[in-house]
């Protein structure tokens with residue numbers, strides 16, 4: 001695949017930064033369930049955080065593929081940092097870029113691009129996950145404001161984000177749309193802290209809205225066709241997530257390859273045993289397959305500039321399922337050491353498992369592909 005200078009150079013710069021700054025601390029964030037704030041600050045200083053924002057608002061207008069190359073490198077050391085960054089690249093700000101007025105763009109994108117604010121994206125509710133049509137968080141129009149009531153849970157950066165992009169059901173037309181709600185807004189309570197098995201640096205929290213008054217200008221999208229439009233943005237979000245599964249699998253595989261050359265059985269390195277060579281070969285093939293799917297989905301702009309449901313869902317399914325398979329195989333290659341906290345393998349496996357839930361489960365993604373195929377004319 002042809003690459004721009006940025007695409008050739010940036011992954012190398014990020015790989016070095018990851019080795020020096022992120023990798024040494026990844027274990028600490030996992031063990032302490034700690035939000036890796038320093039990483040986000042450093043990424044902001046490097047102007048990586050707001051890099052997808054158009055230059056007019058202080059960013060560098062980078063593409064989904066540019067983002068994917070960076071996320072993949074960061075996920076090799078700390079998938080939580082990669083997911084926190086991914087929300088800033090491929091989730092909420094994309095909605096602001098495409099749906100808001102110049103005034104709102106200036107208000108939110110300029111401080112965001114200079115690293116002063118972070119976004120979250122809040123869809124999931126205690127009783128509603130996969131089916132967004134069932135959302136029960138409501139927005140009612142009163143004068144020039146919307147009054148929001150309801151609750152969201154498992155929200156990445158739910159505790160530290162300054163601006164939440166919140167999916168709601170509008171009472172006047174029953175449509176699903178979204179609003180921007182700022183930290184500190186009266187009637188918004190940020191709390192909880194999800195105790196997940198892996199991805200423990202996500203800063204996952206709850207948002208509760210109790211007659212929370214949101215100015216009309218913070219409305220991003222509502223009305224007929226709004227959910228379809230939001231799902232179009234979501235195709236890009238899925239590809240960003242797929243690159244994080246790819247990074248986890250690559251990191252685990254590289255550990256396995258290194259280990260298989262130094263660990264001996266009967267004075268022969270593991271890699272000399274054909275059964276283990278075949279395992280390594282299978283993993284290398286799978287990773288190449290993941291990479292091709294993720295990169296080509298990241299370059300797909302066939303749906304109004306975004307990847308289509310097939311390319312994005314296929315990349316997400318293959319990447320997240322293969323990452324589990326590969327991290328599990330790597331654990332076998334490490335034997336009991338893989339199951340011990342001495343090596344990062346058990347963390348890779350826990351983190352890989354977590355990526356399957358975010359942004360649509362494999363079942364829901366297969367449904368998306370099914371609907372797409374039903375509409376396809378041969």
Ligand SMILES: Cc1cc2nc3c(=O)[nH]c(=O)nc-3n(C[C@H](O)[C@H](O)[C@H](O)COP(=O)(O)OP(=O)(O)OC[C@H]3O[C@@H](n4cnc5c(N)ncnc54)[C@H](O)[C@@H]3O)c2cc1C
Nearest residue numbers: 121122123124128129130154155156354357358359361363
């Ligand atoms: C680490 C992590 C980070 C997260 N970050 C965020 C975030 O930032 N923002 C946010 O809004 N949410 C976030 N979530 C929540 C996540 O988006 C939801 O978990 C996900 O949408 C699935 O919803 P659910 O868990 O309620 O499962 P449910 O919707 O209750 O589904 C239960 C099971 O049924 C299956 N299923 C559902 N519908 C169908 C169907 N039609 N056909 C067949 N099977 C089906 C599902 O695949 C699943 O196996 C996060 C979750 C995790 C684990």
